[in-house]
Amino acid sequence: ALLLVVAILVCTLQLCAKESYDAYILYAGSKSIGRTAKDGDVAEIATVISSLKRISEDFDENGEVSVNFSNYLFLSPDEAKERDDVNEALLMSDRSALGSALEHSEYYLCFISKSVYEQYHKVGELERFISLKEHADSHPELEYYSDSAILLSSTAASKLPGLSSLPEDTLICIRQPSFLGSKSDEHIKYLDDAKKMLDNILNMG
Numbered sequence: 001a002l003l004l005v006v007a008i009l010v011c012t013l014q015l016c017a018k019e020s021y022d023a024y025i026l027y028a029g030s031k032s033i034g035r036t037a038k039d040g041d042v043a044e045i046a047t048v049i050s051s052l053k054r055i056s057e058d059f060d061e062n063g064e065v066s067v068n069f070s071n072y073l074f075l076s077p078d079e080a081k082e083r084d085d086v087n088e089a090l091l092m093s094d095r096s097a098l099g100s101a102l103e104h105s106e107y108y109l110c111f112i113s114k115s116v117y118e119q120y121h122k123v124g125e126l127e128r129f130i131s132l133k134e135h136a137d138s139h140p141e142l143e144y145y146s147d148s149a150i151l152l153s154s155t156a157a158s159k160l161p162g163l164s165s166l167p168e169d170t171l172i173c174i175r176q177p178s179f180l181g182s183k184s185d186e187h188i189k190y191l192d193d194a195k196k197m198l199d200n201i202l203n204m205g
Contacts (some may be wrong), residue, residue, distance in 0.1 A: 008186060017025060020060050020062075020066075020149035021060075021066045021067060021068040021106075022056050022057060022058055022059040022060055022065050022066050022067065022193065023056040023066075023067045023109065023192075023193060023194075023197050024067075024068045024070075024105075024106040024107045024108065024109070024190060024194070025052060025067065025068070025069050025070070025107065025109050025110070025111065025197070026070050026071070026072070026098075026101055026102075026105075026109070026110045026111070026112075026116070027048075027069070027070070027071040027072070027111045027112070027166070027170075028072040028073075028074045028094075028098050028110070028111075028112045028113065028116045029072070029073075029074055029112060029113030029115070029166070029167055029169070029170060030036060030073070030074070030075055030079055030109075030113055030117060030167055031073075031098070031165070031166055031167055031170075032073050032085075033045050033048060033071045044162065044165070045069065045071070045162075047162035048069060048162035049067050049069050049162075050161070050162070051157075051160035051161050051162045051163050052067045052069060052163075053065050053066075053108075054160065055066050055157060055160075055197065055200045055201055055204065056197060056200065057196065057200065059193045059196065067201050068106070068177070072094040072095070072097060072098040072100065072203070073086075073090065073091055073094045074091075074094065074095060074098060074099070074112075074113060074115060074116050074119075075091060075115070076115040079115065089090060094135075098116070098120075099120075102120055102128065102175060103178065104178045106187075106190050107175070108174055108175045108190050108191050108193075108194035109172075109174055109175075109194040109197050109198060110129075110172070110173045110174070110175055111166065111170050111171070111172060111173050112170070112173060113167060113169050113170060114145065114169045114171060114173070115151055115169075117129075117145065117146075117171055117173065121146070121148065121149075121173075126176075127148060127153035127176065128175060128176055129149065129174060129175055130148060130172040130174050130175075130176055131147045131148050131175060132144075132147065132148055132149070132150055132172075132173075132174065133147045135150070135198075135202055138176050141154060142154050142155070142202070145171050148173055148174075149171040149172070149173050150171065150172045150173075151168060151169075151170070151171060151172075152170040152171065152172050153168055153170070155201055155202060155204065156204040157174070157201045157204050158170075160183070172198065172201065174191070174194050174195065174198060175194075177191060
C-alpha cells in the first residue's frame with residue numbers, strides 16, 4: 001500500500017512539473033533544420049522558434065510566450081535518392097516518431113511537405129486534417145493544396161526568419177482530434193490554441 005501511495009505521488013509530481021507551452025507546432029518535410037549554431041550564428045531551430053513566438057500569444061496566461069517546436073525529416077523515395085546527406089537510420093526513426101505524433105500528441109498545428117500530406121492525410125476513409133476552407137473568403141490571397149491544406153508560401157508568415165527557409169511545398173494543416181479517442185479538456189485546448197495560432201498566421205500584414 002505504501003508503494004502504491006509513493007507511485008501515485010511521483011506520478012502527480014511529474015504531471016505538475018510538466019512544462020506547458022502556448023503553441024505546439026510540428027514540422028515534417030525535406031528540410032533538415034539545424035539544431036546547433038555555426039560560426040557564431042544562432043541555431044536555425046532557434047530562429048524558427050523566435051519567429052513562431054512573434055506569431056503566438058500568451059494563451060496559457062502565465063506572463064510569457066513559449067513555443068514547443070518539433071521537427072522531423074521526411075523524404076519520399078524519390079527525394080531520398082537525390083540526397084547524399086541522409087542518415088538512413090535517423091530517417092526511419094523520424095518517420096516512426098512522426099507517425100506517432102500525428103496519431104496522438106499535443107501537436108495539432110502542422111507544417112508539412114506535400115509528400116507527408118499525401119502519406120498521412122487519410123486514416124482509412126477518414127481525413128486526418130480538418131477543413132480550412134472557412135478562411136478562403138476572408139483571405140482570398142491564400143493558395144490551397146486541398147480543403148485541409150494551405151500553402152505556407154501564400155502567407156506573410158513565410159517571410160519571417162527561419163520560416164522563409166522552409167521548402168516551397170510546405171503546407172499548413174490542423175490535425176483532427178486524436179483517432180485514439182482523446183477528447184480530454186487538455187486536448188480540446190491544444191486544438192483551440194492551434195486554431196488561434198492559424199488565425200494569427202493568416203492575419204499577419
